[in-house]
Amino acid sequence: xxxxxxxxxxxxxxxxxxKMTTAIEHRGPDxxxxxxxxxxxxxxxxxxxxxxxxxxxxxxPMKSHCGRxxxxxxxxxxNYKELAKKLGNINWKTNSDTEVIxxxxxxxxxxxxxxxxxxxxxxxxxLQENKLFLFRDRMGIKPLFYYSNGEDLIFASELKxxxxxxxxxxxxxxxxxxxxxxxxxxxxxxxxxKVLKVRPGSYIEFKNNELKEITFxxxxxxxxxxxxxxxxxxxxxxxxxxxxxxxxxxxxxVPIGTFLSGGTDSSIISAIAQEVNGSPINTFSIGFKEAxxxxxxxxxxxxxx
Numbered sequence: 001x002x003x004x005x006x007x008x009x010x011x012x013x014x015x016x017x018x019k020m021t022t023a024i025e026h027r028g029p030d031x032x033x034x035x036x037x038x039x040x041x042x043x044x045x046x047x048x049x050x051x052x053x054x055x056x057x058x059x060x061p062m063k064s065h066c067g068r069x070x071x072x073x074x075x076x077x078x079n080y081k082e083l084a085k086k087l088g089n090i091n092w093k094t095n096s097d098t099e100v101i102x103x104x105x106x107x108x109x110x111x112x113x114x115x116x117x118x119x120x121x122x123x124x125x126x127l128q129e130n131k132l133f134l135f136r137d138r139m140g141i142k143p144l145f146y147y148s149n150g151e152d153l154i155f156a157s158e159l160k161x162x163x164x165x166x167x168x169x170x171x172x173x174x175x176x177x178x179x180x181x182x183x184x185x186x187x188x189x190x191x192x193x194k195v196l197k198v199r200p201g202s203y204i205e206f207k208n209n210e211l212k213e214i215t216f217x218x219x220x221x222x223x224x225x226x227x228x229x230x231x232x233x234x235x236x237x238x239x240x241x242x243x244x245x246x247x248x249x250x251x252x253x254v255p256i257g258t259f260l261s262g263g264t265d266s267s268i269i270s271a272i273a274q275e276v277n278g279s280p281i282n283t284f285s286i287g288f289k290e291a292x293x294x295x296x297x298x299x300x301x302x303x304x305x
Contacts, residue, residue, distance in 0.1 A: 002060075002074040003027030003047040004123055004144075005161040008132045008206060009152035010041040012165060020161040021045035027074075027157060030054075035061040035070050035125075042125055042132070046072040052253055058096035064106045065090065068128050071102045074157055075120030075142045078248035083115060095253075113203060113216055117248070121198075123155060131207040138217045140200030147195045153206040155198075162195060169194055242268065247276045257282035262298025270302060 003024035006017065014036040021032060028047030035044040046060040060072050077083075080097035084090070087103050097118075104112040105124055110133070113122075119141035124133045134155055136144045146155040147162055147169075156162045163169075169192035175185045188197040198204055201217035229237065246269060250256060258270045260283035274281045283303050287296030 001027050002049050003157045003161070004045065004072040004074050004121060005156035006042070006044040006072065006123055007152060007154040007165075008040075008042050008125070008130075009154065011152060012043060013038075014043065016165060017043035017045045019164040020156060021047050023161045023164050024156065024158050031056070031059045033060050033072075035072075040127070040130055042130075044070060044072045044123060044125060050254065051076060052098075052251070053094045053096035054253055055094065058094040058098055060098060062098055062102055064102045066106055069102060069106060069124055069126055071098070071105075071122065071124045073098055073101060073120060073122045075118060075122070075137065076249075077101055077116050077118035077120060078251065079115075079117040086115075110203065110214075110216075121157060129207060131205060133203060133205055134198050135203040136198040136200055138201045138219075140197075144198040145190060145195055146198060146204065147192075148206070148211050149194065151209050153204075153211065159190065159192070159195060167194070243272055243276060246272045250277055255282070257284055259283075260285050260299045260302060262295035262300075262302060267298075267302045271305070 003021065005020040005024060014034065017034055017036055021034065025032070025047050028049045030050040031048040033046045036042070044061045048059060052058070061070050063070050077097045077100070080100040083104055084092065084100045087100070087107060090103060092099060101116070101122065104115060108115070113135050119137045120135065121137070121142040121144040122135040132153060134144060134146060136142065143157055144155065145159055145162060146153060147167060154162055154165060172189060172191060172193045175189050175191050179185050185191065188199045190197060199213065199215070202213055202215045205212045205214070250273060258266065258273055258281060260266050260270050262285070270281060270283055283299070285296055285299040288294040
């Protein structure tokens, strides 16, 4: 988990940007970085939790090889090595997915996002066109909030970073109503009137005070009403998809583990992770005194298999 924050506006300073990233330093204790250009009114901030390439060379904000784009990013793109090969002969400076993502945008433009397999919240600034892009992954795993008043665009991984700019946002009582009834705030709304979420599977372009939101992926387009696959083939396909998905998530330059509750989901994930991993997987569980809620015995049995 990393944290990103920033703005495109002539109202704020580098001190404002630092306050925004400091508010979310818990998301990234390993490194911090800031890009600020007063003339262009752009600020990009990052707090890093190092997972891939632990060196300082992989810190953010990161500038593209061509020098035109600057990026801050939270997440992990699992197919970055495959993308690096498709990008051709590039003199890579790091072993991070960050550099590959930025190179992919430089080569393929906005369409690059369709090639990413992972979870991400990405902010890319185009120095040449003075344009800011915000991308959010297909399922909205990584959070990305923004505020726009027709002149400024402010974004961050958490609301508390946006609140550092003292925008005097008013409470959205429809959101309160929804939260009390549903347990969450639906669509792209938030607790504040003028702060929204970038929708899952969407990206935002902001240039010359104009904001556009474009959908690049929608789950409705992937659902079929009928299927010609029989049950045994379906089970085999599910196993293949799960194995491929879990294997890709084990790529890391730091120790990894799984949360094991003892339930079906976490047990399957832990079992497959152990199956495809070359060394023992560490599992972590939580137990409760109340027998009704305690699944630690189930977790122990799975861990001992």
